[in-house]
Amino acid sequence: xxxxxxxxxxxxxxxxxxxxxxxxxxxxxxxxxxxxxxxxxxxxxxxxxxxxxxxxxxxxxxxxxxxxxxxxxxxxxxxxxxxxxxxxxxxxxxxxxxxxxxxxxxxxxxxxxxxxxxxxxxxxxxxxxxxxxxxxxxxxxxxxxxxxxxxxxxxxxxxxxxxxxxxxxxxxxxxxxxxxxxxxxxxxxxxxxxxxxxxxxxxxxxxxxxxxxxxxxxxxxxxxxxxxxxxxxxxxxxxxxxxxxxxxxxxxxxxxxxxxxxxxxxxxxxxxxxxxxxxxxxxxxxxxxxxxxxxxxxxxxxxxxxxxxxxxxxxxxxxxxxxxxxxxxxxxxxx
Amino acid sequence: xxxxxxxxxxxxxxxxxxxxxxxxxxxxxxxxxxxxxxxxxxxxxxxxxxxxxxxxxxxxxxxxxxxxxxxxxxxxxxxxxxxxxxxxxxxxxxxxxxxxxxxxxxxxxxxxxxxxxxxxxxxxxxxxxxxxxxxxxxxxxxxxxxxxxx
Numbered sequence: 001x002x003x004x005x006x007x008x009x010x011x012x013x014x015x016x017x018x019x020x021x022x023x024x025x026x027x028x029x030x031x032x033x034x035x036x037x038x039x040x041x042x043x044x045x046x047x048x049x050x051x052x053x054x055x056x057x058x059x060x061x062x063x064x065x066x067x068x069x070x071x072x073x074x075x076x077x078x079x080x081x082x083x084x085x086x087x088x089x090x091x092x093x094x095x096x097x098x099x100x101x102x103x104x105x106x107x108x109x110x111x112x113x114x115x116x117x118x119x120x121x122x123x124x125x126x127x128x129x130x131x132x133x134x135x136x137x138x139x140x141x142x143x144x145x146x147x148x149x150x151x152x153x154x155x156x157x158x159x160x161x162x163x164x165x166x167x168x169x170x171x172x173x174x175x176x177x178x179x180x181x182x183x184x185x186x187x188x189x190x191x192x193x194x195x196x197x198x199x200x201x202x203x204x205x206x207x208x209x210x211x212x213x214x215x216x217x218x219x220x221x222x223x224x225x226x227x228x229x230x231x232x233x234x235x236x237x238x239x240x241x242x243x244x245x246x247x248x249x250x251x252x253x254x255x256x257x258x259x260x261x262x263x264x265x266x267x268x269x270x271x272x273x274x275x276x277x278x279x280x281x282x283x284x285x286x287x288x289x290x291x292x293x294x295x296x297x298x299x300x301x302x303x304x305x306x307x308x309x310x311x312x313x314x315x316x317x318x319x320x321x322x323x324x325x326x327x328x329x330x331x332x333x334x335x
Numbered sequence: 336x337x338x339x340x341x342x343x344x345x346x347x348x349x350x351x352x353x354x355x356x357x358x359x360x361x362x363x364x365x366x367x368x369x370x371x372x373x374x375x376x377x378x379x380x381x382x383x384x385x386x387x388x389x390x391x392x393x394x395x396x397x398x399x400x401x402x403x404x405x406x407x408x409x410x411x412x413x414x415x416x417x418x419x420x421x422x423x424x425x426x427x428x429x430x431x432x433x434x435x436x437x438x439x440x441x442x443x444x445x446x447x448x449x450x451x452x453x454x455x456x457x458x459x460x461x462x463x464x465x466x467x468x469x470x471x472x473x474x475x476x477x478x479x480x481x482x483x484x485x
Contacts, residue, residue, distance in 0.1 A: 022441070055348070055350075055355055055440075055445050056440040056441065056442075056443065056445075058343055058355060059343060059344070059345050059346075059348065059355075059440065059442070059443040059445075060345075060441075060442060060443075062343050062344070062345040063345030063346075063442060063443070069343060073353075091336070092336070095336035096336070177345075177442060178345060179345050179346040179379035179380075179442070179443070180345070180346070180379050181344075181345040182342055182343065182344050182345070182357060182479075183342070183343050183345075184340060184341075184342060184343075185340065185341040185342060185343045185354060185355055186338050186339075186340055187338055187339040187340070187341070187353075187354060188336050188337070188338040189336060189337040189338060189339075190336065
């Protein structure tokens with residue numbers, strides 16, 4: 001730790017991913033985790049915000065615990081363009097030298113951060129589910145599912161800086177909003193203008209509902225074990241009757257049974273419902289990393305040895321389609 | 336890399352020199368004769384800006400003194416008018432002197448000030464810059480505690 005700090009690498013940075021805010025709260029969660037890491041390293045958390053008219057976000061990040069907010073605010077940054085962002089942020093990193101740099105494992109973070117890491121010639125651990133500081137070396141331990149999700153790998157970046165990681169939304173808890181908080185504001189004089197190879201012609205917001213899955217108190221998840229698209233769609237009827245939301249595993253998405261925005265797990269969303277019913281899912285780590293925050297998990301699977309039962313609070317051994325049909329029938333009569 | 340530094344409040348800020356600031360003070364707050372201008376810190380729970388000042392025109396003639404968003408001395412007969420989200424002050428002839436407008440965010444407030452203000456020597460101390468102001472001369476651009484209380 002000391003060696004790298006002596007070389008000028010110091011501080012924890014969080015990339016301010018404010019698109020789809022307030023639904024997407026991963027930046028606030030990373031600020032909270034960053035505070036913990038920074039306290040152990042004796043440094044501070046800085047949130048980096050790029051865009052146009054980003055004042056409200058700078059204030060939000062301050063309220064949620066940022067020690068400093070670094071802002072590059074310019075009309076030409078109103079629309080995200082990966083080349084522009086990589087060029088600007090790499091200049092900032094090389095100049096200010098943060099030792100840790102975190103971003104949400106959102107669609108945005110997954111595109112932007114690997115390119116940035118390549119530009120900076122450093123490592124990146126994607127889709128982390130835990131971050132700790134090694135007490136002896138001061139290195140960031142980046143835990144991420146590896147080898148097809150069969151195990152969790154602890155990854156270190158001992159020789160290059162910054163230590164970069166993306167983290168799933170919902171893995172860490174955000175701090176409460178403190179209106180009394182203040183933070184340092186830093187306005188770097190960075191070179192914004194350059195000839196870009198890609199020009200944005202227009203952008204169109206995704207019309208699908210945002211935040212439903214992440215905020216839902218009841219989530220019903222279907223896996224390939226449901227057997228067909230028609231069977232999977234029983235979950236929507238159940239969700240309507242019970243007031244919940246529907247999630248899906250990767251094989252279901254690949255089969256085209258529902259839209260990708262419902263994907264849960266390592267490459268999808270993370271949820272924290274009070275109750276989660278998971279039907280016809282085997283329990284692969286790629287999926288279960290997205291449901292670790294559920295208070296109560298009810299699993300339905302015909303295989304009594306399915307890994308999903310290891311994390312379930314209540315397990316039902318049986319054909320998922322049959323169980324869901326019976327449940328639906330009961331509910332229709334009762335409601 | 337060069338950079339500028341300020342302070343940001345989670346609750347309310349002013350836009351000055353294209354930077355957020357919880358409050359700023361130009362000149363000497365206790366001066367009875369000289370120019371001064373205070374955009375004071377707005378504490379959590381309150382949502383109105385807190386503007387005070389002793390203002391002159393470009394000839395160096397005293398125009399008005401104000402405190403807590405109200406005119407307290409007014410030898411030139413300026414007029415203060417409420418606006419949606421703020422207020423503006425006009426010279427007796429109608430031309431605008433100062434405009435104060437607060438934007439409401441989901442969890443906070445940003446006040447933009449517009450105007451051209453001078454000191455007794457006719458030197459520019461405040462002038463418009465994009466959607467805020469640029470300030471000149473002696474001052475504190477990021478106050479850390481509230482200056483005036485009712």
